[in-house]
Amino acid sequence: MLIHGDCRAVLPTLEPASFDACITDPPYGDTSLTWDRQVTGWIKGVSHALKPNACIWVFGSMRSLVGVFAEMEAAGFKYAQDIVWEKQNGSGFHNDRFRRVHEHVVQFYRGRWRELFRAPQMTNDARAKTVRRKKRPAHTGNIEAMAYTSVDGGPRLQRSVIRVANMHGRAIHPTEKPVELLVPLVRYSVPPGGRVIDPFAGSASTLVACDMAGVTGVGIERKAEYYVRANERLERGWPLLSVGPTPASKTEGGSEV
Numbered sequence: 001m002l003i004h005g006d007c008r009a010v011l012p013t014l015e016p017a018s019f020d021a022c023i024t025d026p027p028y029g030d031t032s033l034t035w036d037r038q039v040t041g042w043i044k045g046v047s048h049a050l051k052p053n054a055c056i057w058v059f060g061s062m063r064s065l066v067g068v069f070a071e072m073e074a075a076g077f078k079y080a081q082d083i084v085w086e087k088q089n090g091s092g093f094h095n096d097r098f099r100r101v102h103e104h105v106v107q108f109y110r111g112r113w114r115e116l117f118r119a120p121q122m123t124n125d126a127r128a129k130t131v132r133r134k135k136r137p138a139h140t141g142n143i144e145a146m147a148y149t150s151v152d153g154g155p156r157l158q159r160s161v162i163r164v165a166n167m168h169g170r171a172i173h174p175t176e177k178p179v180e181l182l183v184p185l186v187r188y189s190v191p192p193g194g195r196v197i198d199p200f201a202g203s204a205s206t207l208v209a210c211d212m213a214g215v216t217g218v219g220i221e222r223k224a225e226y227y228v229r230a231n232e233r234l235e236r237g238w239p240l241l242s243v244g245p246t247p248a249s250k251t252e253g254g255s256e257v
């Protein structure tokens, strides 16, 4: 479900303590472009809508997150962990700096960590390895005998650096985040049948990820154009994932895809 409006006005009207998590991507405010302005005051509203034991995942650049940390602390949220989204190519605003090919996603929480829903995510890419173990042979004089045991690869904990291609050429929003990046965040932090709020919904990627993970997503989007496009996307269903009918123009958002 998507709501059209300014999240700072909408959030206080939502049922209190009715969401398990917030997963969101506010404008970063990293450039002098008119649309790229950091929004303050939304964390208080999210705090009202979240359950006492709940978490917030926020996308951002290091610079945009400085202000977010301060607001989180004031609202009673603590830092939990951060992950890095590594893209295949970057969106450098400056050609005299390192080419920027990553973005941060930070998790904050309140309540007791032990009581917070956490479902560690696994990937199936542990490398197969051969372990060499010394055998203790019956005393034949051949003291160098070895046994070689092959240990297969298999599941391992998802790494904190997640490489997913960005949405260039496929996006319906200029800063659209790939659903493949959002699904592990939802599965990690939202119990089955749980509810997620995204106050900066953009193209509704978080809502699509929630749908794929079997939980309920509620989004808020201020700009009418994106609200309409996001609703069209949701109506098409997630088999089409992030493929949109028109290439996005660079008009609003936090960081380019």
Ligand SMILES: C[S@@+](CC[C@H](N)C(=O)[O-])C[C@H]1O[C@@H](n2cnc3c(N)ncnc32)[C@H](O)[C@@H]1O
Pocket: 005, 006, 007, 008, 024, 025, 026, 027, 028, 039, 173, 175, 176, 177, 178, 199, 200, 201, 202, 203, 204, 205, 206, 220, 221, 222, 223, 226, 252, 253, 254, 255
């Ligand atoms: C960085 S984009 C989010 C992109 C989204 N993650 C996606 O994958 O499509 C931020 C969005 O927040 C919207 N926005 C900015 N200020 C807002 C506000 N006060 N309330 C609601 N939406 C807002 C912008 O119009 C923009 O679509």
